[in-house]
Amino acid sequence: MEHTHDHLQEAIDVLKHRGVRITPQRRAILNFLIEAHTHPTADEIYKALAPNYPNMSVATVYNNLHVFKDAGIVKELSYGDVSSRFDFASHEHYHAICDNCGKIVDFSYPGLEEVESLAAHVTGFAISRHRLEVYGLCDECKKKV
Numbered sequence: 001m002e003h004t005h006d007h008l009q010e011a012i013d014v015l016k017h018r019g020v021r022i023t024p025q026r027r028a029i030l031n032f033l034i035e036a037h038t039h040p041t042a043d044e045i046y047k048a049l050a051p052n053y054p055n056m057s058v059a060t061v062y063n064n065l066h067v068f069k070d071a072g073i074v075k076e077l078s079y080g081d082v083s084s085r086f087d088f089a090s091h092e093h094y095h096a097i098c099d100n101c102g103k104i105v106d107f108s109y110p111g112l113e114e115v116e117s118l119a120a121h122v123t124g125f126a127i128s129r130h131r132l133e134v135y136g137l138c139d140e141c142k143k144k145v
């Protein structure tokens, strides 16, 4: 949306810093993730970009997503046995997920680091991260039922 160019440049800087070569395909996948806001699967990214990148395969997309994930600029959201979805991880945010169509919408909410401290205190875990999801019907599906 707003700062696509900045986000893309920042992501590219992170990759360069890690010695990752920036190919046109990598740039296209990153750009798609930044602009899509739909938390696409590897397959959806492939279908969207394949017409412009005839050499691309689902495997290339998947491999690149894992390069980005290792660099910390993309998050993989796994949901049991359904295909993972991918999210550009520029800022911490949480997800509202539609029970009907599976759409994922971002929202911000402050202060959940406190939950990590409390959990560490109560369980003795060294907490590294957390994930919050809320479920229900999205704006469009709400109108259909």
Ligand SMILES: [Zn+2]
Pocket (backbone or CB within 6 Å): 098, 099, 100, 101, 102, 103, 137, 138, 139, 140, 141, 142
């Ligand atoms: Zn929906």
Ligand SMILES: [Zn+2]
Pocket (backbone or CB within 6 Å): 039, 087, 093, 094, 095, 105, 106
């Ligand atoms: Zn997200």
